[in-house]
Amino acid sequence: xxxxxxxxxxxxxxxxxxxxxxxxxxxxxxxxxxxxxxxxxxxxxxxxxxxxxxxxxxxxxxxxxxxxxxxxxxxxxxxxxxxxxxxxxxxxxxxxxxxxxxxxxxxxxxxxxxxxxxxxxxxxxxxxxxxxxxxxxxxxxxxxxxxxxxxxxxxxxxxxxxxxxxxxxxxxxxxxxxxxxxxxxx
Numbered sequence: 001x002x003x004x005x006x007x008x009x010x011x012x013x014x015x016x017x018x019x020x021x022x023x024x025x026x027x028x029x030x031x032x033x034x035x036x037x038x039x040x041x042x043x044x045x046x047x048x049x050x051x052x053x054x055x056x057x058x059x060x061x062x063x064x065x066x067x068x069x070x071x072x073x074x075x076x077x078x079x080x081x082x083x084x085x086x087x088x089x090x091x092x093x094x095x096x097x098x099x100x101x102x103x104x105x106x107x108x109x110x111x112x113x114x115x116x117x118x119x120x121x122x123x124x125x126x127x128x129x130x131x132x133x134x135x136x137x138x139x140x141x142x143x144x145x146x147x148x149x150x151x152x153x154x155x156x157x158x159x160x161x162x163x164x165x166x167x168x169x170x171x172x173x174x175x176x177x178x179x180x181x182x183x184x185x186x
Contacts, residue, residue, distance in 0.1 A: 028143040031163045036149040048121035
């Protein structure tokens, strides 16, 4: 009899804990944003990308010039190869190899420069976006805001939980840019 009473007590206790957990879950409030959309439409991010793009143009021109120089050397070598002595061929091949290595090193340096500049320009924008998302979370009383950008695990969600437009509206307010497309999400 005692054993039956103990099992019944555990069942009642389990059900009450389940109900309490269910009530706590119902009190939690969730939303989501699409950070890809926010970064694409945030005014500061747009300005940072434009600035980076103008810097990239100079880097691209430098790489194109180096490539053209390398191609010219290769073409000249191939054209003159049969008339060159073995020593001259070897010397030209070494020269080509050195130019190619120099090109690769410069391309790697420029890539690092681009990554550093991107971080310098977009880092503060990303921090501001994170701050605004946190602001929206607090104002809306959300327990969590998920990122629904490409590659996330959210497969379906109520569109009214999308607060992306709220975040964008706050970012536009902060930058002095107005937009007619600000929606309201929950």
